[in-house]
Amino acid sequence: MSDHDYRPKSKVGQWFNDRLPLLTLANHLTDYPTPKNLNYWWTFGGILTFCLITQIITGLTLAMHYIAHADMAFESVEHIMRDVNYGWLIRYIHANGASMFFLAVYIHIFRSLFYGSYKAPREIIWIIGIIIYLLMMAAAFMGYVLPWGQMSFWGATVITNLFSAIPLVGEGIVTWLWGGYSVDNPTLTRFFTLHYLIPFLILGLVVLHIWALHVPGNNNPIGIDIKKPSKDTVPFHPYIVIKDGFALLMFMIVFAFFVFYAPNILGHADNYIEANPMVTPAHIVPEWYLLPFYAILRSVPDKLLGVVAMLSAILILAVLPWLDTSKIRSAVFRPLYKQFYWILVADVLILGYMGAMPAEGLYLLIARVATAYYFLHFLVILPVLGFKEKTLPIPLSITEPVLGGSPNLAAARIKESKIE
Amino acid sequence: MKNLYKLFSILIIIIVPNSYSFAAEKVEYLKTDWSFKGLFGKFDRASLQRGYQVYTEVCASCHSMKYLSYRNLAEKGGPEFSEAQVKAIAASFEVTDGPNSDGEMFTRPGKLSDKFVMPYENVKAAQAANGGAYPPDMSVLVKARGGGVDYIYSLLQGYEEAPSNVSLDDGVYYNKYMYGNKIRMSAPLSEGLVEYGDGTSATVEQMSKDVTTFLMWSAEPHLEARHQMGFKAIVYLIILTTLVYFSMKKIWSRVKSEI
Numbered sequence: 001m002s003d004h005d006y007r008p009k010s011k012v013g014q015w016f017n018d019r020l021p022l023l024t025l026a027n028h029l030t031d032y033p034t035p036k037n038l039n040y041w042w043t044f045g046g047i048l049t050f051c052l053i054t055q056i057i058t059g060l061t062l063a064m065h066y067i068a069h070a071d072m073a074f075e076s077v078e079h080i081m082r083d084v085n086y087g088w089l090i091r092y093i094h095a096n097g098a099s100m101f102f103l104a105v106y107i108h109i110f111r112s113l114f115y116g117s118y119k120a121p122r123e124i125i126w127i128i129g130i131i132i133y134l135l136m137m138a139a140a141f142m143g144y145v146l147p148w149g150q151m152s153f154w155g156a157t158v159i160t161n162l163f164s165a166i167p168l169v170g171e172g173i174v175t176w177l178w179g180g181y182s183v184d185n186p187t188l189t190r191f192f193t194l195h196y197l198i199p200f201l202i203l204g205l206v207v208l209h210i211w212a213l214h215v216p217g218n219n220n221p222i223g224i225d226i227k228k229p230s231k232d233t234v235p236f237h238p239y240i241v242i243k244d245g246f247a248l249l250m251f252m253i254v255f256a257f258f259v260f261y262a263p264n265i266l267g268h269a270d271n272y273i274e275a276n277p278m279v280t281p282a283h284i285v286p287e288w289y290l291l292p293f294y295a296i297l298r299s300v301p302d303k304l305l306g307v308v309a310m311l312s313a314i315l316i317l318a319v320l321p322w323l324d325t326s327k328i329r330s331a332v333f334r335p336l337y338k339q340f341y342w343i344l345v346a347d348v349l350i351l352g353y354m355g356a357m358p359a360e361g362l363y364l365l366i367a368r369v370a371t372a373y374y375f376l377h378f379l380v381i382l383p384v385l386g387f388k389e390k391t392l393p394i395p396l397s398i399t400e401p402v403l404g405g406s407p408n409l410a411a412a413r414i415k416e417s418k419i420e
Numbered sequence: 421m422k423n424l425y426k427l428f429s430i431l432i433i434i435i436v437p438n439s440y441s442f443a444a445e446k447v448e449y450l451k452t453d454w455s456f457k458g459l460f461g462k463f464d465r466a467s468l469q470r471g472y473q474v475y476t477e478v479c480a481s482c483h484s485m486k487y488l489s490y491r492n493l494a495e496k497g498g499p500e501f502s503e504a505q506v507k508a509i510a511a512s513f514e515v516t517d518g519p520n521s522d523g524e525m526f527t528r529p530g531k532l533s534d535k536f537v538m539p540y541e542n543v544k545a546a547q548a549a550n551g552g553a554y555p556p557d558m559s560v561l562v563k564a565r566g567g568g569v570d571y572i573y574s575l576l577q578g579y580e581e582a583p584s585n586v587s588l589d590d591g592v593y594y595n596k597y598m599y600g601n602k603i604r605m606s607a608p609l610s611e612g613l614v615e616y617g618d619g620t621s622a623t624v625e626q627m628s629k630d631v632t633t634f635l636m637w638s639a640e641p642h643l644e645a646r647h648q649m650g651f652k653a654i655v656y657l658i659i660l661t662t663l664v665y666f667s668m669k670k671i672w673s674r675v676k677s678e679i
Contacts, residue, residue: 036675075487078487078559078560079487081641081642082487082488082492082641082642088640088642088646089646089649092646234675238671239671239672239675242664242667242668242671242672243668243672245664245668246661246664246665246668249657249660249661249664250661252657253654253657253658253661256650256653256654256657257650257654259650260646260647260649260650260651260653260654261459261647261650263646264563269563269564269565269566269568270564272560272563272564272639273556273564282599399676
């Protein structure tokens with residue numbers, strides 16, 4: 001919080017602000033000094049806020065018409081699709097909105113990985129982000145159960161069954177989660193309740209995420225600490241607002257394409273068959289955004305260890321600030337890390353693809369190698385790289401490479417030293 | 421702008437391999453020119469009406485369509501029968517209603533607001549009448565099958581003599597598009613099975629196309645509205661994006677920086 005000496009111009013404003021400094025907050029948000037070299041990868045924070053709000057609004061509307069009962073859920077969804085005014089639109093926005101949300105969050109996370117945004121002093125922002133991501137997965141999983149189609153039912157069965165891998169108490173926990181001896185009406189109603197609750201928890205955490213961000217300020221593509229406010233920063237409004245707005249609109253075009261022209265392409269056809277406990281689908285596949293973790297789960301032959309591996313794959317991210325030993329944040333100045341970064345991106349995409357394939361033969365083998373590499377990246381490559389890597393010289397300020405007139409930093413530096 | 425290209429290529433890389441429309445054994449489905457595909461796709465009204473005829477005269481003897489009401493047949497974007505026609509259609513079905521003031525159930529002719537009458541009382545009755553196989557409800561059938569309309573269209577024309585290495589039980593038929601090739605439904609369509617009022621010749625291919633179009637509508641009754649709104653929404657977004665882009669350029673021209 002940089003600017004506490006703000007005073008509203010009007011008397012009424014001052015009176016109000018002395019009692020509740022909302023205007024100070026608004027002033028802080030508009031004046032918030034932001035690095036001027038942020039690229040479009042930085043616009044996904046705003047896009048994610050949009051996604052969350054969209055999901056909450058469409059979700060509230062759906063909840064007015066949805067019936068959380070095993071005998072009526074599927075029918076009530078069809079009622080929404082057919083008879084509720086623009087129900088089809090609201091439901092397709094909500095269903096595709098989940099995919100868009102994850103698309104944006106993955107870009108957001110991988111941006112952080114590339115530019116080292118998780119490193120000191122931003123560890124808390126990062127850890128809150130990982131908690132948000134975990135809650136998103138929980139919300140998305142439970143949301144997918146609500147239409148009570150075949151994939152809802154069997155997805156819920158498979159995922160909740162994972163808890164039975166816990167020694168001794170596992171079976172008891174599963175029964176407790178289900179509220180019975182199989183996935184049934186009690187499971188549906190509690191999933192609905194939690195699906196309704198989690199977005200608001202996420203909203204609260206998003207506030208903390210942004211608050212924590214506003215303490216050190218944004219990281220930036222060259223990953224150096226900058227003076228704020230200075231020549232290197234611009235006020236959030238209007239510069240970042242309009243840029244985020246532009247990126248958001250681009251994102252909305254993609255979003256609209258899915259909603260209006262391919263609303264079911266990201267879902268699974270089996271979910272348009274009403275849940276039937278007597279018939280198991282040929283392939284039980286989670287939604288695309290969970291596939292990499294599903295691949296990790298299946299690549300471990302032991303059930304308990306598989307669950308442990310899957311959870312560790314996510315939780316390992318929380319300790320990333322301490323696993324990455326490099327002092328340099330941005331991959332721009334880390335030639336080796338940059339290459340390993342792209343290998344990791346490819347590795348996660350491969351895992352995602354393998355998660356969609358049957359766990360057998362070559363698919364399983366590739367999934368196993370990719371799983372091993374995933375952990376290798378975080379547990380071995382990153383810690384070692386910090387000590388071994390020869391990093392490039394970093395500029396002193398954002399303005400330097402820009403004013404140097406050349407994207408080549410070395411050239412810019414030579415020029416500068418000559419001037420001196 | 422260079423970054424935007426990067427961004428979009430990444431989007432495509434992420435989305436393409438994940439639209440997993442793979443099947444264990446891939447068969448090439450029969451293709452036809454569906455009028456409802458594409459940005460401006462609309463249903464062929466005459467085909468929908470013929471499709472309803474095929475559904476009601478052939479499919480409906482075993483397959484229910486429980487999420488549709490008779491009124492839907494007159495609604496915009498559907499077969500668009502006239503209201504009088506639909507009233508007549510509805511009235512041709514007996515609907516169980518009640519209880520009346522004496523506590524008795526009674527039957528009456530169907531009304532616009534009634535749901536499509538089901539061929540069987542319940543799933544068990546349907547199974548009992550069909551050798552243990554349940555004829556699936558057809559309301560959202562097209563969306564419930566991986567290949568969608570192409571799959572249904574092909575399946576209806578996919579009946580063949582079983583190859584010599586495949587043995588079939590009684591009441592099981594060979595269909596080259598069916599998952600596992602074995603199907604409990606005998607070939608439902610045959611040349612001239614229905615008599616089209618508009619003089620279209622009722623070939624198996626024609627009937628398959630018509631009834632599949634009808635099933636697409638029953639699964640997505642608001643498809644036309646969706647396509648129309650989608651086009652408007654995207655054009656609007658593109659115009660707005662362009663305006664915002666130039667505003668952004670203007671605002672950022674005050675700062676020495678690349679955006």
